[in-house]
Amino acid sequence: MEQNVQTSSASLKSKVQRFGSTLSSMIMPNIGALIAWGVLTMLFIPDGYLPNESFATMVGPMLNYLIPLLIGYTGGKIIGGDRGSVVGAIATMGVIVGTDIPMMLGAMIMGPLGGFVIKKFDQVFQHRIRAGFEMLVNNFSAGLIGFALALLGFSAIGPVVDTLTQAMANGVELILNAHLIPLANIFIEPAKILFLNNAINHGILTPLGTEQALETGKSILFLLEANPGPGLGVLLAFSLFGKGSAKASAPGSIIIHFLGGIHEIYFPYVMMKPALFLAVIAGGVTGSFTLQALGGGLKAPASPGSIIAVLAMSPMGTHLPVIIGVAAATLVSFAVAAFILKSDKQTVADTFEESVQAVQQAKAESKGVSAPAVTDITGIKHIVFACDAGMGSSAMGASILRKKVEAAGLSQDVTNKSINNLSNDSDTLVVTQIELQERAKQKAPNAQFVAVENFLNSPKYDDIIATLSGSAEASSKEDPLQQKQRLAIDELDHVLNVVFVHDEKAGSATMGKKVFEDVLAKEKLAVNVTKSPLAQFRGDAQTLVITRTDLAEEVRQAAPEAIVVPTDNLLDAKLYEAIADKLKLSR
Incomplete structure (x- = not known):
């Protein structure tokens, strides 16, 4: 019975992560467009740093047309491939024209819907098309399905999303006026550490924040998840009061987290001592309260959540409130984490690697999943680091292992992808976090897998190199x-x-x-x-x-x-x- 409950819990969490990943996967590849819009707005609107009436004419079309179309295109591609991307973009145009507000949320509906419909059409009709008529059927089916969905978006979905968006905007305004925004961090901080950070930030907060920034010039919603203060406070506490390799590795992690914006670096530090959830929650609530009190906010998303990106996206005149908000979050998180670390009388693992592996094993057992060892990976040609968005920590993990592969003289290529973009190849080794392994295996069941707790600090990388080196040596001597x-x-x-x-x-x-x-x-x-x-x-x-x-x-x-x-x-x-x-x- 207990095993069934654990399996059901793991399956539910996987479904939540998959849904959140679908949302964030539409936004993440297009963050560059949002940043471009933010910089354009910050510089050239009448109250910007460099007011320019001609350049400012791009602000509206970029937000109203370019960004929703990119999101719809990406959402269609995720579900239905190249044909899905075209149909998704056509369908998105319907909700764009059918309303008077930026349709980011509408695009997040119409893009995947377009990809889903064309995918199902192809499954039913592709094998029935007579030879010589493939191009005709493919082109007309995409065009007609896109046409129908555009009409649906214009007449039905657009107005509904418009109403919902206005309701959510009013709700956010009520929460802001009631000074309750800081309480959101009670849920956001634990969810981040359970690898829902991209889903929350880019799937929920970014669309709502963009709506608010359009009206007020900035939004605190961009900083609820991206504030580097809570994680910085925990890492500072480990630097001063930690033990073993956890203390030794914390200063380097601070640079990666605070300047590089890779927040995943501090997740294992919190998970190895669960009481530290209180530290990041306290820091997050304090930071958001301070930002709200001082009127801090960003013009566009800060991605990654580096202090450099945060300051770059801060509108003119708001840099000091943002800095104070980050500093307040850091101080409170540090104070709580330091108290917890100094008060802990239990014997802890002497090395950070041992602690990470202990946490990984405990988490795996709680889900009915065993963390696989690096055993026989003969025949591997590609190594892919897969995470929720395919960016951030997975990119850094890939960089670390790539250097080890090159130093060992191995021929395998090392890349990073989002789980949604994994290919189902048997000659591929997928390196992923234990939390995301279930979803990755569903996407690429024929691939081989190695699960790690922390992309940036895993002893399994050396095991992978040793195993691949042994396989390469054996293969070179054998016909x-x-x-x-x-x-x-x-x-x-x-x-x-x-x-x-x-x-x-x-x-x-x-x-x-x-x-x-x-x-x-x-x-x-x-x-x-x-x-x-x-x-x-x-x-x-x-x-x-x-x-x-x-x-x-x-x-x-x-x-x-x-x-x-x-x-x-x-x-x-x-x-x-x-x-x-x-x-x-x-x-």
Whole structure:
């Protein structure tokens, strides 16, 4: 019963993360456009730094048309590929023209809807299209479906989203007037550390903040999640009052977090001592309260959440309130974290790596998921770091491992992607956080996986390099036949029977059988050894077949479950000794 509850909880969390990831995946690739709009507005509107009437004419069209179309295009592509992106953009145009407000939220509906409809159309009709009519059907189907969805968006969805947006804007205004915005951090800070940070920031706060910034020139919503103060306070406390490698690694983490804007760096520090959730919550609430009291806010999203990006997006005259808000969050978070660390009398792990692994194991067990070790990853050509958005910490993790791969002289390429963009390739090793592994496996079930707790500080990177180096060294010394033999021998765990399969000529099989039996006798192994013509052969998963290379494929067809060791020399005593060694280990 308990296991079912844990599995259900993990599945629900995965669904929430997947939904949040879909929202944030439409915004994240287009953050550059939002920043461009923010800079354009900050500089050239009448009360900007460099007022320019001509340049300011781009502000409205960029927000009303360019950004929603980019979001709709991206949302359609996520669901329906290239055809989905086109239909998503066409559908988004309907909600843009049908309302008088920027349709970011409308685009987040129409883009995926367009991708979904064209995807379902293709699933039903693609295999029924006659040869020569593919281009005609594809072009007209995309155009007509996009046309229909644009009308739907114009007449129905646009007005509904307009009403909802106005209601949400009024709700935000009421919360602001009631000075309740800081309470949102009670939920935001824990959710960040559970890897919902991108979903909250870019899926919810950014669209609402953009609406508010359009009317008031700035929005505090851009800083609710992006404020680097709470994480900075925790890392400062570890720098002064931590132990072992946690204390030693904290100063470097401060640079990555505060200047680089990679907030995920402090998540393991909090999770290794759950009482520190109180520190980040207290810091977040304090920072938001201070920002609200002083009128702080940003013109556009700060992504990543670096202090450099935060200050760059601060409108003229608001830099001091923003700095004070970040400083207040840092001080309170530091004070609470320092008290917790100094008051903790329990014995903690001496090294940060051990603590991280302990947290990972505990979290994995609580979800009914085991964190896999780095074992056999033979045949890997690509290594992909996958996270919610495919940016930030996964990019830095990929950079760290890429340097190790290059230093080891390995040929694998190392990249980073969002989970939604993973390809289902068996020659790919996906490195992801344990929290996101379930979703990643659903997206790419044929890939191989290694789960880590922290992209920026994992001992498993050295294990990956060691395993890949061993595989590369073994492969360089083996010809294809030797590789097949080694891989087959590696599977000899439950063999009960050994069969020498031959064609019409049984002479060499008889001699090979005798050599193999001599090896078994020398090793004092009792194994049933026979020989059989190919036409009469039957075998199961507990059968080891030794046969000539030219007969191996026919043997596999006759007995797909059997283990087949091909050889060009049925008198190869070294091969039989390797098989005997494996059989001895498995008993």
